[in-house]
Amino acid sequence: MNVALATDLGRIVGPRWVRARPAELAAYEADGLPTHASRPALAVLPGSRQELIEAIHLLHLANVPFVARGAGTGLSGGALAGNEAVLVVLTRLNRILHLDPKRRRAVVEPGVVNARLSEAALPHGLYYAPDPSSQSACTLGGNIAENAGGPHCLKYGVTTNHVVALEVLLPNATLVRLGSGSSESWGPDLVGLFVGSEGMFGIATEITLRLEPIPAAVRTLLAAFPSIRTASEAVSGIIAAGVVPAAMEMMDQACVRAVEASIYAAGYPVDAAAVLLVELDGTAEAVAGEAV
Numbered sequence: 559m560n561v562a563l564a565t566d567l568g569r570i571v572g573p574r575w576v577r578a579r580p581a582e583l584a585a586y587e588a589d590g591l592p593t594h595a596s597r598p599a600l601a602v603l604p605g606s607r608q609e610l611i612e613a614i615h616l617l618h619l620a621n622v623p624f625v626a627r628g629a630g631t632g633l634s635g636g637a638l639a640g641n642e643a644v645l646v647v648l649t650r651l652n653r654i655l656h657l658d659p660k661r662r663r664a665v666v667e668p669g670v671v672n673a674r675l676s677e678a679a680l681p682h683g684l685y686y687a688p689d690p691s692s693q694s695a696c697t698l699g700g701n702i703a704e705n706a707g708g709p710h711c712l713k714y715g716v717t718t719n720h721v722v723a724l725e726v727l728l729p730n731a732t733l734v735r736l737g738s739g740s741s742e743s744w745g746p747d748l749v750g751l752f753v754g755s756e757g758m759f760g761i762a763t764e765i766t767l768r769l770e771p772i773p774a775a776v777r778t779l780l781a782a783f784p785s786i787r788t789a790s791e792a793v794s795g796i797i798a799a800g801v802v803p804a805a806m807e808m809m810d811q812a813c814v815r816a817v818e819a820s821i822y823a824a825g826y827p828v829d830a831a832a833v834l835l836v837e838l839d840g841t842a843e844a845v846a847g848e849a850v
């Protein structure tokens with residue numbers, strides 16, 4: 559089955575973009591979840607939306623299950639495929655199709671790496687807010703499937719708050735459009751249903767995202783505490799005072815000491831029981847007011 563299927567998929571995407579040998583497939587038998595591994599029957603890497611559609615159509619007709627994969631950094635094992643399934647790797651679909659600075663929208667293919675979008679938007683004074691720590695590697699398609707968050711999601715929300723429309727390839731190779739890139743969509747929130755569905759409903763083939771203006775001012779504060787409790791109470795106090803920092807992270811003493819012993823040493827107080835990092839952003843006046 560694998561040889562015939564590999565040949566047929568190779569006719570669609572080109573033979574070099576079908577991985578069938580055990581050594582090639584070893585690269586795809588794990589993702590960011592270290593406790594699980596599973597080698598797929600084949601891995602196919604389409605180079606265009608049309609190739610992807612044709613590959614899924616073929617798998618549908620052959621009744622072969624498939625699993626989508628972005629960068630494989632997911633922590634839920636979602637990008638693992640069983641040995642009867644084909645892994646559909648989307649990293650070659652990595653084009654930013656359209657960037658509209660006036661409407662603050664970007665239309666991207668699913669394999670665009672998260673951080674690349676903010677880099678492309680930077681000259682327009684814009685950025686893409688959801689910033690998982692893996693953003694230099696993970697793809698926007700994977701972010702959609704996992705509803706990824708990051709430090710700045712405290713103020714700006716997680717992925718679902720930034721997706722306005724999707725084109726989705728269903729398992730039977732039918733394309734559907736969810737949401738609206740131009741206005742609020744009506745009816746049930748199908749974009750919201752798809753975001754976070756871990757690839758179970760289909761493959762996001764085109765993603766329309768909201769971009770944010772880069773804040774005029776950013777200020778980062780460091781506060782050292784004698785206990786985890788007092789640091790935690792400070793977090794509650796900040797939120798209770800109505801201040802929503804762009805990001806807020808706490809490190810305990812073990813973490814601070816580990817950082818200070820590494821190449822990332824930044825001068826954190828190693829005697830503090832806990833350290834709070836608070837990032838404020840907004841207008842210069844608002845940041846100055848909140849920092850007091």
Ligand SMILES: Cc1cc2nc3c(=O)[nH]c(=O)nc-3n(C[C@H](O)[C@H](O)[C@H](O)COP(=O)(O)OP(=O)(O)OC[C@H]3O[C@@H](n4cnc5c(N)ncnc54)[C@H](O)[C@@H]3O)c2cc1C
Nearest residue numbers: 628629630631632636691697699700701703706707757762
């Ligand atoms: C060091 C590290 C730090 C991390 N930090 C964070 C963090 O701060 N916040 C956070 O939320 N996560 C974090 N993660 C987890 C991970 O990076 C995110 O879940 C990310 O969104 C996964 O993207 P990916 O491209 O690697 O997806 P993959 O791991 O390849 O796939 C993840 C899931 O998405 C599905 N999928 C992929 N592409 C598509 C598509 N186009 N359409 C439909 N389904 C698709 C897959 O089938 C799978 O179920 C971290 C992971 C690591 C290793």
